[in-house]
Amino acid sequence: MTRKTEIMRPIIGLALIASVLQAFAGPVSPERLLNAEADNANWLSHGRSYREQRYSPLDQINSANAEQLGLAWYFETDTHLGLETTPLVIDGVLYFTGAWSTAYAVDARTGALLWKYDPEVPREKSITACCGVVNRGLAAWEDKLYLGTVDGRLIAIDQESGKPVWSTRTTDPTKAYSITGAPRVAKGLVFIGNGGSEFGTRGYVSAYDANTGEMRWRWHTIPGNPAEGFENEAMEKAAATWNGEWWQYGGGGTVWDAIVYDPELDQLYLGVGNGAPHNRRIRSPGGGDNLYLSSVVALDPDTGDYLWHYQEVPADNWDYTASQQITLADITWQGEARKVIVHAPKAGFVYLIDRHDGTLLSAEPFTTVTWASHYDMSTGRPVEVEGQDYDGEPAMVYPSAIGGHNWQPMAYNPESKMLYIPELDMGMLFDEIKAPDYKHLKRHFNTGYKLSQDALPQPVTQGILKHFPKSHLLAWDVEKAEIAWKLPHPYIHNGGVLATGGNLVFQGTSDGRFLAVSADKGEILWSFDAQNSILPGPVTYTVDGEQYVAVGVGRGGALTMNTGKSYPTENPNNRIMAFKLQGSATLPPAPEPERPLPPPRTQASEAEIEEGRKLFDRFCARCHGATAVGDGSIPDMRYLAPIWHENFEAVVLNGLMEQAGMPRFDDVLNAKQVANIHAYVIERAHEDHALRQQTGWWAELKAKATDLTTRVMAWFIRLTTS
Numbered sequence: 069m070t071r072k073t074e075i076m077r078p079i080i081g082l083a084l085i086a087s088v089l090q091a092f093a094g095p096v097s098p099e100r101l102l103n104a105e106a107d108n109a110n111w112l113s114h115g116r117s118y119r120e121q122r123y124s125p126l127d128q129i130n131s132a133n134a135e136q137l138g139l140a141w142y143f144e145t146d147t148h149l150g151l152e153t154t155p156l157v158i159d160g161v162l163y164f165t166g167a168w169s170t171a172y173a174v175d176a177r178t179g180a181l182l183w184k185y186d187p188e189v190p191r192e193k194s195i196t197a198c199c200g201v202v203n204r205g206l207a208a209w210e211d212k213l214y215l216g217t218v219d220g221r222l223i224a225i226d227q228e229s230g231k232p233v234w235s236t237r238t239t240d241p242t243k244a245y246s247i248t249g250a251p252r253v254a255k256g257l258v259f260i261g262n263g264g265s266e267f268g269t270r271g272y273v274s275a276y277d278a279n280t281g282e283m284r285w286r287w288h289t290i291p292g293n294p295a296e297g298f299e300n301e302a303m304e305k306a307a308a309t310w311n312g313e314w315w316q317y318g319g320g321g322t323v324w325d326a327i328v329y330d331p332e333l334d335q336l337y338l339g340v341g342n343g344a345p346h347n348r349r350i351r352s353p354g355g356g357d358n359l360y361l362s363s364v365v366a367l368d369p370d371t372g373d374y375l376w377h378y379q380e381v382p383a384d385n386w387d388y389t390a391s392q393q394i395t396l397a398d399i400t401w402q403g404e405a406r407k408v409i410v411h412a413p414k415a416g417f418v419y420l421i422d423r424h425d426g427t428l429l430s431a432e433p434f435t436t437v438t439w440a441s442h443y444d445m446s447t448g449r450p451v452e453v454e455g456q457d458y459d460g461e462p463a464m465v466y467p468s469a470i471g472g473h474n475w476q477p478m479a480y481n482p483e484s485k486m487l488y489i490p491e492l493d494m495g496m497l498f499d500e501i502k503a504p505d506y507k508h509l510k511r512h513f514n515t516g517y518k519l520s521q522d523a524l525p526q527p528v529t530q531g532i533l534k535h536f537p538k539s540h541l542l543a544w545d546v547e548k549a550e551i552a553w554k555l556p557h558p559y560i561h562n563g564g565v566l567a568t569g570g571n572l573v574f575q576g577t578s579d580g581r582f583l584a585v586s587a588d589k590g591e592i593l594w595s596f597d598a599q600n601s602i603l604p605g606p607v608t609y610t611v612d613g614e615q616y617v618a619v620g621v622g623r624g625g626a627l628t629m630n631t632g633k634s635y636p637t638e639n640p641n642n643r644i645m646a647f648k649l650q651g652s653a654t655l656p657p658a659p660e661p662e663r664p665l666p667p668p669r670t671q672a673s674e675a676e677i678e679e680g681r682k683l684f685d686r687f688c689a690r691c692h693g694a695t696a697v698g699d700g701s702i703p704d705m706r707y708l709a710p711i712w713h714e715n716f717e718a719v720v721l722n723g724l725m726e727q728a729g730m731p732r733f734d735d736v737l738n739a740k741q742v743a744n745i746h747a748y749v750i751e752r753a754h755e756d757h758a759l760r761q762q763t764g765w766w767a768e769l770k771a772k773a774t775d776l777t778t779r780v781m782a783w784f785i786r787l788t789t790s
């Protein structure tokens with residue numbers, strides 16, 4: 069080596085560091101987003117980079133020192149209605165969202181609040197948020213952040229001040245649309261979809277100018293009424309795969325979570341949702357694949373023109389959305405280098421899809437799957453199992469409508485080619501409502517099967533001991549298309565995943581533990597008691613050279629609201645918690661739950677209470693929980709204070725508490741029916757109270773089981789208390 073190069077070396081080094089620092093500071097420029105994977109200090113977009121792998125190379129916290137992790141700080145939001153957010157981390161600031169589509173900015177080192185932006189969503193909107201008034205996060209572009217609101221607005225916020233810059237309506241307010249997903253940004257455009265298929269909507273994605281909010285294009289995922297003409301050729305082609313008058317029911321296909329830009333191939337991928345109603349015989353009598361339901365669709369990001377699609381579940385019948393996280397990877401598949409989409413949606417298979425043209429390379433089950441035996445690789449189509457379509461006969465189907473994996477983010481390590489999936493191994497009984505009895509209700513679930521606590525696996529008839537609902541953290545070897553290891557969790561519906569270069573995988577659990585797990589072996593190395601369930605995906609970042617891991621804590625969303633609480637103390641407000649090595653902050657003790665005594669039993673007959681139970685299952689359980697066991701995010705019907713019993717009818721029928729988010733039900737219920745629901749709720753309160761009066765280990769176990777539910781537990785309780 070010459071003397072000159074020896075002198076040059078540190079100078080070049082310094083210049084490199086300076087240019088890297090420059091690239092990684094200030095507004096979130098297009099270049100910064102394209103290079104997000106190398107920007108270890110930050111978490112610039114929903115899935116960390118455009119490839120949405122949720123992998124960070126940071127290794128200061130690693131499998132050798134993870135047991136020294138501790139709480140660095142926590143930030144308490146002012147609601148308890150569910151936290152599904154993935155925070156963005158931009159130059160020392162965390163930007164995240166909470167219930168009612170509220171956005172927050174906090175100091176990444178201390179958790180101190182910098183600003184809060186509340187878009188003031190009208191509270192009556194809660195009725196058409198299928199799965200809670202939750203929000204999964206923000207997108208950043210230059211000096212702005214983008215927020216989708218549960219009432220269907222897309223809002224640009226100034227990053228520094230938290231003040232709105234522009235706002236636009238992306239949905240028709242007279243229809244049951246909602247937004248829970250994070251917007252995505254690329255090429256100066258903000259992409260946003262919506263939810264609402266359970267109520268009967270037609271899905272679409274829109275692109276808006278990031279600076280002005282002007283709409284550039286909109287692409288519907290399914291055809292509308294052919295008599296009104298088709299928006300494009302893709303819709304005309306799709307219409308040939310539908311029958312009947314599907315547009316009367318909306319048809320579905322909402323893009324409520326995954327939208328991913330592929331900078332290498334300059335394509336935009338949509339995860340398209342389920343059919344509306346779920347029951348295909350009502351939705352499209354006469355059959356058909358019902359394109360583009362349950363498909364991954366590729367569009368031209370500039371124009372919204374259709375490029376290709378792959379339909380994972382033709383003629384969806386089970387709420388099998390393809391909306392779940394889309395991850396981009398470069399792998400070797402059967403000896404060839406391939407650019408693939410790695411997808412593990414509700415239907416229970418890991419799909420490898422070629423990003424060039426949508427060719428299916430592999431589809432292998434990662435959980436119990438009974439609806440299809442396998443995929444025919446010559447056609448790319450699933451082979452459905454007879455009887456699983458619940459045509460005439462009820463059928464226990466795996467996965468359930470919640471899916472083998474839902475919105476909880478997974479993580480993919482591009483070095484080891486390992487995918488970490490928060491899995492749910494659970495089935496559900498589909499019991500069809502036949503076409504003449506089916507009534508479409510505007511503000512309520514329209515599934516085409518019975519919504520009942522009896523939809524749960526029944527121990528005797530369904531071999532429950534073999535098929536007790538379970539949940540695992542799965543390590544899936546993508547190139548081998550098989551499970552590498554499985555970490556079982558004690559309860560269902562666990563949180564999203566983060567993978568790091570420190571041989572670690574982070575995941576929160578339903579029973580309130582935040583875990584560091586060794587990535588190679590699946591061993592729990594560290595665990596923290598977070599006092600509440602953890603559902604979203606964690607993120608990691610550095611400030612002043614120190615690595616942090618942050619995660620949202622709090623119940624809410626489809627599954628916890630329906631299955632009840634799995635944490636024994638009262639749920640505190642939703643929080644963001646950040647951890648670091650030697651972190652020494654502590655949480656105040658969680659309060660004990662208050663359990664007011666139930667009022668005297670009513671005069672209602674057994675038949676009336678049973679009628680109340682059915683109505684509760686149909687209209688109330690999706691938020692207040694099966695068997696009226698609440699998850700703590702909204703009032704638990706077993707522990708209502710006297711004032712709510714006195715005003716029960718006014719609350720349920722007349723919207724007395726509408727401004728707090730409790731919808732009115734006078735469109736579907738009358739006073740007599742509400743009285744029956746009330747009688748059922750009081751009965752459940754007495755059952756619960758009696759259970760808690762008993763002593764001994766058996767009684768204790770049962771009392772515990774009433775909170776630590778899963779609906780199977782609910783069934784068990786009903787059996788053992790009746």
Ligand SMILES: O=C(O)c1cc(C(=O)O)c2c(n1)C(=O)C(=O)c1cc(C(=O)O)[nH]c1-2
Binds near residue numbers: 198199389
């Ligand atoms: O079809 C739809 O429009 C739609 C929307 C959403 C949503 O926006 O949250 C969910 C679902 N479906 C869904 O099927 C589902 O399991 C689900 C879970 C959750 C959640 O936040 O926990 N949302 C949704």
Ligand SMILES: [Ca+2]
Binds near residue numbers: 265266342387
């Ligand atoms: Ca759905």
